[in-house]
Amino acid sequence: MPSHAAARRPGGRSGRVLAAIHASVGELMGEGADKITFPVIAERAGVNPTTLYRRWSNVNALLEEVAVAALTRDGESAPDTGSLERDLTEWADIIARDITRPERVRYLRAMLAARVEAVSHCPVTETRRDQAAEMVRRARERGEPTPTASQILDHVIAPLYHHVVFALRVDHEYARRLVRDVLAMVR
Amino acid sequence: MPSHAAARRPGGRSGRVLAAIHASVGELMGEGADKITFPVIAERAGVNPTTLYRRWSNVNALLEEVAVAALTRDGESAPDTGSLERDLTEWADIIARDITRPERVRYLRAMLAARVEAVSHCPVTETRRDQAAEMVRRARERGEPTPTASQILDHVIAPLYHHVVFALRVDHEYARRLVRDVLAMVR
Numbered sequence: 001m002p003s004h005a006a007a008r009r010p011g012g013r014s015g016r017v018l019a020a021i022h023a024s025v026g027e028l029m030g031e032g033a034d035k036i037t038f039p040v041i042a043e044r045a046g047v048n049p050t051t052l053y054r055r056w057s058n059v060n061a062l063l064e065e066v067a068v069a070a071l072t073r074d075g076e077s078a079p080d081t082g083s084l085e086r087d088l089t090e091w092a093d094i095i096a097r098d099i100t101r102p103e104r105v106r107y108l109r110a111m112l113a114a115r116v117e118a119v120s121h122c123p124v125t126e127t128r129r130d131q132a133a134e135m136v137r138r139a140r141e142r143g144e145p146t147p148t149a150s151q152i153l154d155h156v157i158a159p160l161y162h163h164v165v166f167a168l169r170v171d172h173e174y175a176r177r178l179v180r181d182v183l184a185m186v187r
Numbered sequence: 188m189p190s191h192a193a194a195r196r197p198g199g200r201s202g203r204v205l206a207a208i209h210a211s212v213g214e215l216m217g218e219g220a221d222k223i224t225f226p227v228i229a230e231r232a233g234v235n236p237t238t239l240y241r242r243w244s245n246v247n248a249l250l251e252e253v254a255v256a257a258l259t260r261d262g263e264s265a266p267d268t269g270s271l272e273r274d275l276t277e278w279a280d281i282i283a284r285d286i287t288r289p290e291r292v293r294y295l296r297a298m299l300a301a302r303v304e305a306v307s308h309c310p311v312t313e314t315r316r317d318q319a320a321e322m323v324r325r326a327r328e329r330g331e332p333t334p335t336a337s338q339i340l341d342h343v344i345a346p347l348y349h350h351v352v353f354a355l356r357v358d359h360e361y362a363r364r365l366v367r368d369v370l371a372m373v374r
Binding site: 109112122124125151154155158159161162163165166167168177178181184185186 | 296299341345346349352355373
């Protein structure tokens with residue numbers, strides 16, 4: 001069986017095994033599967049369940065890993081237009097378009113459902129913080145007044161995610177309004 | 188059986204039947220019950236399942252109703268201290284304390300899990316908007332510069348809920364910082 005072969009030879013194949021596991025979790029989430037367990041994922045991915053039990057402490061840890069990977073991999077460099085307002089507007093637009101895609105909404109909900117304990121570190125948020133800090137750094141070098149990266153997270157990113165998670169409307173105009181507001185704090 | 192009596196006599200008993208249904212849903216959510224279906228709720232509440240099928244189009248509609256009721260019923264009048272900054276600070280503190288209680292977090296997650304379709308109207312948000320509008324109205328009468336109620340929702344309420352939903356830290360200092368930021372927009 002291919003599952004046993006994959007489990008027995010983690011070396012050169014581990015990348016492909018991991019990709020198959022991630023893809024299977026993604027498929028199951030996309031199908032709105034009711035019960036996503038290690039055996040269900042293992043069957044779909046064609047790997048031995050012990051591979052999963054060995055690598056992740058529980059299924060929620062795996063679901064979060066997949067959700068974070070899906071939510072942070074695309075279009076991830078911060079815009080560099082020469083003005084903080086344009087950078088932030090473009091960035092907020094990209095994020096708004098991205099997180100409102102139905103498959104992203106499903107991932108986001110799956111990640112939040114998996115996250116029952118308080119976390120001190122959220123990889124999705126940290127990626128956005130790094131991008132915000134980069135845009136702020138460039139704006140300061142140009143001598144523009146800038147909010148902090150934390151303020152950009154609180155007042156642009158948080159409301160966008162809040163609207164998506166609460167199933168409220170998110171559009172271009174909303175993203176722009178948030179950017180105008182956060183810049184008004186430092187005017 | 189009491190269930191049949193309740194179902195047959197909706198008049199004087201309908202309030203008590205509704206309360207029993209809400210309480211049962213609350214108990215099941217609190218227990219982290221895996222499958223909350225109409226038959227499960229009906230059994231717990233001691234009512235006939237047809238009562239539920241007749242009143243709610245599906246179980247998610249009932250879960251959302253219960254979650255909204257739980258999230259909006261307590262401590263719901265907006266503070267009136269004579270200054271918008273103090274009003275907002277007190278209000279943000281009350282909300283931060285309320286929505287971080289473990290049973291509230293569970294309700295919030297249950298509500299979001301039930302909300303799979305986009306909504307144009309979110310009763311939790313509308314309650315907060317009414318309170319914000321009331322504080323803004325009083326501040327304007329006193330001649331204070333004020334953000335709009337929408338800005339208060341976007342920049343105080345949204346980040347608080349975002350942190351709770353993402354299981355990030357929410358405390359008094361965070362609530363205060365959000366209020367200072369939204370007031371800085373109009374200074």
